[in-house]
């Protein structure tokens with residue numbers, strides 16, 4: 001058991017066998033034997049390994065109770081095998097921590113993911129996709145307004161979202177999978193919020209639309225459409241832009257992006273999908289964006305990255321009620337005990353760094 005855990009922690013921290021050996025002064029051969037279960041490390045070695053890997057010693061003895069399955073990477077082409085392993089190990093670790101909390105707070109009925117009944121059984125057209133997006137918004141009681149935090153919204157409706165730190169050199173957009181019955185979506189923490197939100201909404205599209213699209217509708221394109229329609233529903237787009245436009249000022253799109261957390265690029269596609277811009281004008285508009293380099297780097301302030309608050313809130317809730325102890329709470333939050341104590345005292349180093 002220690003072997004698998006050690007390997008997972010090593011991959012998650014991004015160490016090769018050799019790099020970890022150098023850090024800990026334990027031979028690579030020995031570490032490899034520990035990982036394969038051919039040798040058991042003593043407590044002194046375990047302590048050194050745990051320090052270098054940034055985990056508590058208890059981590060090595062924790063039984064994995066949840067497994068990430070049916071994993072699909074997005075934009076897989078640019079990721080190396082080693083990066084994939086690191087990302088998977090990190091996602092797996094965070095899933096296990098969530099699972100530990102689920103044992104304290106069992107997920108309620110409404111926290112189980114289900115496709116709302118109002119979603120059309122057969123999706124035949126763009127209109128059906130718009131309808132599907134509205135149906136999810138209604139079932140989740142989101143109204144028509146911008147959705148402030150998508151991660152917590154997904155979590156509250158039974159989709160586990162893992163925001164994983166950027167690892168490696170190449171782009172990692174996200175991945176989708178399952179842990180038991182629960183859908184899991186992971187996104188990279190380094191991306192601007194509008195990109196993360198689009199990835200999340202696109203993955204929600206797969207969950208909602210998969211198996212419902214008639215022949216001839218491409219699932220990827222349909223999920224892009226769904227993502228836009230979910231983040232900025234039809235009525236709101238018309239209300240914000242008007243029914244028909246000859247041109248749109250870039251600054252309008254920038255302001256809408258800040259309001260809805262939907263990129264300027266995605267807003268132009270909403271305008272096209274809903275006939276606010278015709279195809280020719282949309283093409284010209286893209287030429288104009290490209291000329292300024294705005295197709296790659298959108299102008300204006302960066303939209304804040306998504307973060308999950310639910311997990312942290314629950315850990316403190318459990319702590320307040322004495323359902324778990326300080327050292328367990330620190331382990332779940334992935335922070336040293338001193339830091340947890342500082343946070344309990346409202347002197348969290350992370351808060352100071354944000355200011």
Ligand SMILES: [Zn+2]
Pocket residue numbers: 202206219220223
């Ligand atoms: Zn997709």
